[in-house]
Amino acid sequence: MRNLIIFIRRYFNFFLFLVIEIICLILVFRHNLYQRAAFLNSSNKLSGDLYRHYNDVQYYFHLRITNDSLAHENARLRNQLLADFSLKDTSGEKIMTIKDSTGERKYRYITAKVVNNSVNTLMNYLTIERGSKDSIAPNMGVISSNGVVGIVRSVSDHYAVVLSLLHKDTRISARLTRSGNFGSVRWDGRNPEMATLTDIPRNVKVYRGDSVVTSGYSTIFPENILIGYVEGFTEQKASNFHTIRIRLATNFYKLQYVYVIDNLMGEEQKLLEQSAPHE
Amino acid sequence: MKNMIRFILLLLLQVFVLNKVLIHEFVNPYIYILFILLLPFNLPRAALLFCALLMGLSLDAFMNTMGMHAAACVLIAYIRPFMINILSPQGGFEATQKAPSVTTMGWAPFALYAAVLVLIHHIAYFSLEVFGFSNWVYLLLKILLSSAVSFGLIMLYEMLFYPRAGK
Numbered sequence: 267m268r269n270l271i272i273f274i275r276r277y278f279n280f281f282l283f284l285v286i287e288i289i290c291l292i293l294v295f296r297h298n299l300y301q302r303a304a305f306l307n308s309s310n311k312l313s314g315d316l317y318r319h320y321n322d323v324q325y326y327f328h329l330r331i332t333n334d335s336l337a338h339e340n341a342r343l344r345n346q347l348l349a350d351f352s353l354k355d356t357s358g359e360k361i362m363t364i365k366d367s368t369g370e371r372k373y374r375y376i377t378a379k380v381v382n383n384s385v386n387t388l389m390n391y392l393t394i395e396r397g398s399k400d401s402i403a404p405n406m407g408v409i410s411s412n413g414v415v416g417i418v419r420s421v422s423d424h425y426a427v428v429l430s431l432l433h434k435d436t437r438i439s440a441r442l443t444r445s446g447n448f449g450s451v452r453w454d455g456r457n458p459e460m461a462t463l464t465d466i467p468r469n470v471k472v473y474r475g476d477s478v479v480t481s482g483y484s485t486i487f488p489e490n491i492l493i494g495y496v497e498g499f500t501e502q503k504a505s506n507f508h509t510i511r512i513r514l515a516t517n518f519y520k521l522q523y524v525y526v527i528d529n530l531m532g533e534e535q536k537l538l539e540q541s542a543p544h545e
Numbered sequence: 546m547k548n549m550i551r552f553i554l555l556l557l558l559q560v561f562v563l564n565k566v567l568i569h570e571f572v573n574p575y576i577y578i579l580f581i582l583l584l585p586f587n588l589p590r591a592a593l594l595f596c597a598l599l600m601g602l603s604l605d606a607f608m609n610t611m612g613m614h615a616a617a618c619v620l621i622a623y624i625r626p627f628m629i630n631i632l633s634p635q636g637g638f639e640a641t642q643k644a645p646s647v648t649t650m651g652w653a654p655f656a657l658y659a660a661v662l663v664l665i666h667h668i669a670y671f672s673l674e675v676f677g678f679s680n681w682v683y684l685l686l687k688i689l690l691s692s693a694v695s696f697g698l699i700m701l702y703e704m705l706f707y708p709r710a711g712k
Contacts, residue, residue, distance in 0.1 A: 278591070279590040279591060279594070279623075280623075282590075282591055282594055283594055283619065283623040286594055286595075286598055286619050287616060287619050287620065287623075289612075290598075290601070290612040290613075290615040290616035290619060291612065291616055292612070293605075293611050293612025293615070294611060294612040294613050294616060294673055307605075307606060307609045307611065308606065308607055308608070308609050310606060312606075313606050313607045316560075316607075317607075320561055384564060384565075384608075385567065386564070386567050386568075386570070386573060387573055387608075387674065388674050388675060389609070389610065389674060391608075391609040419609075427609055434675075455570075455680075455683065456570055457570070
């Protein structure tokens with residue numbers, strides 16, 4: 267026993283190093299710890315506030331592009347207004363007057379200001395100035411006026427950390443518009459403007475410029491939200507699937523405002539899917 | 546006291562300047578480790594480890610990396626005394642000087658000291674970051690290019706503050 271104590275005292279520094287290092291590595295590899303330890307990420311009060319002050323300055327340099335993208339979005343939404351279509355067909359009238367008894371609200375959009383964003387590491391996150399007090403919760407989808415941005419990872423009272431699409435662990439269920447085939451979008455860690463769409467079978471014809479949208483299969487994103495456009499594809503002989511390079515619709519360099527999507531029926535869908543028997 | 550100011554300044558420099566500047570996809574310089582490199586010689590090893598842990602966790606809090614910087618920092622804080630022992634002349638640095646710098650160690654030993662620790666830190670950090678991504682060329686290029694830039698910045702910092710340390 268005495269020898270043991272002497273041994274430990276002699277190598278005290280080494281053991282201390284080992285203990286600290288192991289604690290750090292536990293933090294790294296226990297992903298589920300992440301959501302609970304909100305004080306250890308940029309949604310905490312101090313770093314959130316610092317990032318906000320920094321953004322107050324930086325914001326002015328992006329005003330023009332922010333304005334442009336908001337104006338474009340307004341125009342696009344206006345083009346979808348029913349009042350802008352002349353409805354000669356009487357069936358159109360009918361559609362307008364029918365009250366759908368199941369027309370319950372499914373998605374709710376919450377605007378949020380981006381206070382921090384990075385694009386230059388393998389694991390990029392955004393910090394947004396909306397938190398649990400604004401009814402933001404983990405696993406909500408985040409989109410910009412141009413396309414998909416990411417998924418909420420953890421929240422504090424006033425801030426939330428968003429797992430960017432530009433993160434090596436992000437997978438988003440996607441669909442090719444022309445063929446309707448489903449795949450999965452992930453980032454290859456290189457260019458913040460490009461991503462890869464995988465799991466599209468090789469017999470499917472892929473067109474350049476075809477748009478890639480969200481599939482609506484997960485509870486996170488609604489259907490038909492733009493992710494990007496097909497830029498090119500390679501056919502690997504050994505694989506049964508295409509590897510499609512897509513140009514992302516969202517400009518991650520100059521992100522200022524995003525929408526957080528609250529799926530009001532998400533909980534219900536998840537519960538149902540969990541209770542279904544798995545074979 | 547001087548070290549506390551350096552802690553805050555280097556943290557802010559790292560988070561609001563270096564992390565915001567896009568140089569290249571392979572180049573992510575990390576200069577904040579200079580704080581660990583410049584801690585006094587006579588600091589007990591345990592204190593050194595805790596200082597490194599604090600610095601690493603602070604940066605993790607800003608970068609959402611959750612322990613990766615902390616792990617890399619603690620590693621170089623542990624290796625630091627060995628490096629100093631190897632590089633120290635007869636009698637050691639402790640007797641005459643307070644902290645590692647170009648003036649106390651001389652150009653070549655300090656450059657070697659900084660280069661080795663920067664390289665170890667970058668190897669540890671980027672390996673953790675790339676974990677599960679399996680692309681060796683990418684990892685290697687990132688480590689080498691980022692280390693080169695970080696090392697350059699650290700030597701630049703030393704050159705800027707070299708005259709003052711000489712007084």
